[in-house]
Amino acid sequence: MTKKSREEAVPGYSASGLIACHACDGLHRIVDVPAQGKALCRRCGALLYRNLPRSLDHSAALYLAAMILFLLANTFPFVALQYGDRIEQSLLISGGFALQQARMGEVGFLILLTSVIFPFLTIGGMLYLLLPLRFGYRPPWMTPVWRMVRTLSPWSLIGVFMLGLLVSVVKLQDLATIVPGVAFYAFIGLLVVSSAAVASFDPAALWPRIGPVPDQTAASASSDSAAAMGYAVCHTCDLLVRRPATGMRWVCPRCASAVHGTRISGSISRTWAYLAAACMLLVPANLYPVMTVTRLGPAQPNTILSGVMHLIEEGSWPLGLLVFFASFIVPISKLAALVFLLVSTQRGSAWRLRDRILLYRVTEVVGAWSMVDIFLVGILVALVRMDGLATITPGIGASFFGVSVVLTMMAAHSFDPRLIWDRAVRARAGEST
Numbered sequence: 001m002t003k004k005s006r007e008e009a010v011p012g013y014s015a016s017g018l019i020a021c022h023a024c025d026g027l028h029r030i031v032d033v034p035a036q037g038k039a040l041c042r043r044c045g046a047l048l049y050r051n052l053p054r055s056l057d058h059s060a061a062l063y064l065a066a067m068i069l070f071l072l073a074n075t076f077p078f079v080a081l082q083y084g085d086r087i088e089q090s091l092l093i094s095g096g097f098a099l100q101q102a103r104m105g106e107v108g109f110l111i112l113l114t115s116v117i118f119p120f121l122t123i124g125g126m127l128y129l130l131l132p133l134r135f136g137y138r139p140p141w142m143t144p145v146w147r148m149v150r151t152l153s154p155w156s157l158i159g160v161f162m163l164g165l166l167v168s169v170v171k172l173q174d175l176a177t178i179v180p181g182v183a184f185y186a187f188i189g190l191l192v193v194s195s196a197a198v199a200s201f202d203p204a205a206l207w208p209r210i211g212p213v214p215d216q217t218a219a220s221a222s223s224d225s226a227a228a229m230g231y232a233v234c235h236t237c238d239l240l241v242r243r244p245a246t247g248m249r250w251v252c253p254r255c256a257s258a259v260h261g262t263r264i265s266g267s268i269s270r271t272w273a274y275l276a277a278a279c280m281l282l283v284p285a286n287l288y289p290v291m292t293v294t295r296l297g298p299a300q301p302n303t304i305l306s307g308v309m310h311l312i313e314e315g316s317w318p319l320g321l322l323v324f325f326a327s328f329i330v331p332i333s334k335l336a337a338l339v340f341l342l343v344s345t346q347r348g349s350a351w352r353l354r355d356r357i358l359l360y361r362v363t364e365v366v367g368a369w370s371m372v373d374i375f376l377v378g379i380l381v382a383l384v385r386m387d388g389l390a391t392i393t394p395g396i397g398a399s400f401f402g403v404s405v406v407l408t409m410m411a412a413h414s415f416d417p418r419l420i421w422d423r424a425v426r427a428r429a430g431e432s433t
Helices: 003-009 055-073 094-101 105-134 142-155 158-172 182-200 267-287 304-313 317-346 353-383 396-414 418-432
Strands: 018-020 027-029 038-040 047-050 079-083 086-090 177-180 231-233 240-242 291-295 299-302 390-394
Touching: 018 231, 018 240, 055 105, 055 182, 079 158, 079 353, 086 353, 094 105, 094 353, 105 142, 105 158, 105 182, 105 353, 105 396, 142 353, 142 396, 158 182, 158 304, 158 317, 158 353, 267 304, 267 317, 267 396, 291 353, 299 304, 304 317, 304 353, 317 353, 317 396, 317 418, 353 390, 353 396, 353 418
Parallel strands: none
Antiparallel strands: 018 027, 038 047, 079 086, 079 177, 231 240, 291 299, 291 390
C-alpha cells in the first residue's frame, strides 16, 4: 500500500504518527484500518480512531437535517391535552417556562439548557464547522467552536427528554386524550437524525494533516504511556504533542490550544467533593415529593418511588421498571461505582484495570438518564393546567434531584481515568524496588 493510500485510510492522521488513548494514556502507532473499521486500545479496549469514508459529506447532511427538524420541533405545537371540549397545548420549551412560573426557575432553566439550548448550540456549532469545510475553506474561530461542541455534547439530552415524554403520556392516559402535534413527530425525527449524525462523524475530518511526526525510533508498545515517552494529548484536536524544550510554552501546533502534560488538576479531590454533595442531596430528593397532583379533590404528593409504583399499578410495569432503573438504580449505582474507582485508584490497585476503565465508561454514559424524572415534571406541569379539574405543581424534591444528577455527571467528567493506570504502575514500581 502506498503512502498516499495509507493516509487516505486513516483520514486526519499521519500514517507514520502515534496516538494516545484518552482512557489509559497508552501509546500506539497508527495503522491502517478498513472502511467502517476502528482501532481499539490494547491496554483498556477504548476507541482510538475510526475510518469513516466520506464522513464530512454524511455528517454535514445529517446535521443540516437535524437543524431543520430542531427548528420545526421548537416552532409548532408539541403535545396537546384534550379534556372534553378543553384543549391545553404546549411547546417544546413550555416545560421550562411553566416551572419558572411555579417559582422553580432553577429546574426550569436546567430543562431549557439540556433540551433546547445545548442541543441547538451543538447542532449549530457542528454546522458552522462542517459546511465551510465541505466547500473547501476553514471557518474562523474553529478551535473555540469545536471546544464548545465537545463540552456541551454530553449535556444535550434529547433522548432522555423523549423518555420523559413517553412516561408522561402513559401517566396522562386516564386523565385526558393526548394529541401529538407536528413538533412531536419532528422531535422523534430529530432524535433519530442527530444520533445518526453523531455516529457518522469522524473528528479527524476537521483537522488537516499537520503537526510534528514522531520519530521512528519512539517506542510504540501498548505498555508505554504517552506521558512516560514525553508526549501529551491536545484535549481540543487530539493531536499527540511532544514536550517542548525547557522554558517554552506547550502549545498544540495544529489548533493553538494550550497542552497540559499532567493529568486533570485536582481530579481525585474534586470528584470526591462532587460525590459528597450529590449523596447529601439524594436523600431529600427521595423523601420530598417531586410533584403534587390535584384532581377533583385533595392533592396527592408523589415522590420518585411512588411515581414508579403508580405506573406499575396501572399495568405499565415495563415503563415503571425503566423509570425505577433510570431514577433510582442508576444514581445509586453511579455513586457506588465512582466511590469504588476513587478508592481503588488512591490505593494504587492493579486489580482488573481494563474492567475498571470499562466501568468508568459505562458510568459516564448512563448517568444522564437519571434526568428523566426532571423532564417528566416539566412536561406534566406544562400540560396539566385545568384549574379545578386537574393541576400538577412541582415539588421541592425535583430541585434536590436535579442538582444531584448534575453533580454526579460533573463528578464523572472530573475523574481522570488515566490515573487508574498511573497509580497502578507506580505501585508496581514501588514493590519491585
